[in-house]
Amino acid sequence: MSLKHEIEFTLNGVKRKVMVDVRMNALDMLRDIVGLTGTKYGCGEGECGACTIQVDGVSLNSCLMFAVDCAGRNLTTVEGLTDQPRGEALRDAFVEHGAVQCGFCTPGMMMQADHLLAKHEHPDEACVKRGLEGNLCRCTGYKKIVDAVVACGNAEPTP
């Protein structure tokens, strides 16, 4: 028998109420219950970063989070990322620099890059590499991804 629990949270700016299995992780909830499949399952143990989302303003691996632990919190997934100007700029930078090859790591990369840019407005290459070290890409060799994030940081006007 599976134990269920009802939770309420904000997802990409919209209030949600869903019934989840208490054992379920947040990634499975997003993909299988809410139906947002932008967030990817890569390794299931926090090594690859493909499932990266933001919760209360910080990035984390949704595969390492219990769905019930989303209760009362504010979630952003890749589907909501481009609602914000920074997310939009990041998407454009990824396109411009050819930072997407097969695309599987891209949602996690963008969510983590967005968090990085929130903390460091104008990161240099070393800072970007450090910030993305929890995200694996098997196609690009990372260079174009790092270039895209650095460019995005530089493109933003200095306050």
Next chain:
Amino acid sequence: MSLGDTKSPFDSEEDPMTELKRYFAPTSLDQAVECLKGGNVTILAGGTDLTPQSQAGRIKFRETLMNIRHIPQLSGITLEGNEIRIGALATITEIMEHPLVRQHLPVLVEACDHFASDQIRNAGTLGGNICNASPAGDTLVPLLVLDACVELASMPEAKLYRHCMPISTFFTGPGKTRKSLCELVTGVRIPVPSPDHRSRFYKHGTRPALDISTISIGIAGDIKDGVISNVRVAFGAVAPTPLRATATESALEGRHLDAATIEAAAVAARDEVNPIDDVRATAWYRREMIHNMTKRVLENVAQA
């Protein structure tokens, strides 16, 4: 993942095991410790270890899954008298960025900086790293050299009971601690080091991110006129628990940090550890690394 690949404290054979029947998210410490009275509770904090371990079937849930996130007494980093108190729910990122920790406990910042990845640092908690009791737990070595105490809460009768236990006596084996099933770790207390205090952390792994330590070393002491005193040395991933290295400490205590002292300490360190062969390294390699890196860290301290 740095939170460890060892057996979990929730996993020992003699414990009662039943089907998961209840999810509980207490909003006060009293509610939480009352819930723990029966002992048949799996505790959820950051979830970075419990989620994958439970999904893989390596951890079986107890009757109640208790999410401690909403208990205010478990959060925050504060200066209380001559101690820095770090709440059990403080994430690795919060610790690493906190001004009190950066000012007084740089060795802990160094260890947090080597911890897993940004995503895991943002979610994983100090209490979780402690209760997980991995021999390779990244924060445990600095907590040992900082002489931290683990705060525990329980409700033996009708009232909340709190006490502290030195972290040097807390770990009993891989994934095993002296914490009873009825107790909750609420935080750690770390004495503010003296102005002469110097400390260093070193972690060896095959890549910077997301690696579980092959070995880790923490060394702390007060240095005055080249003489080191109040020495504390701790090693990770070279024994069933992270441990204080008392023989290495004796080789250093009260001595001038010259080449002979440093070599004697490095030899004592090599003889003192008890590593195993595993996927990350052989026991021989770990002993050699402990010798060589203890030497390097001490030389670094001596020059600072």
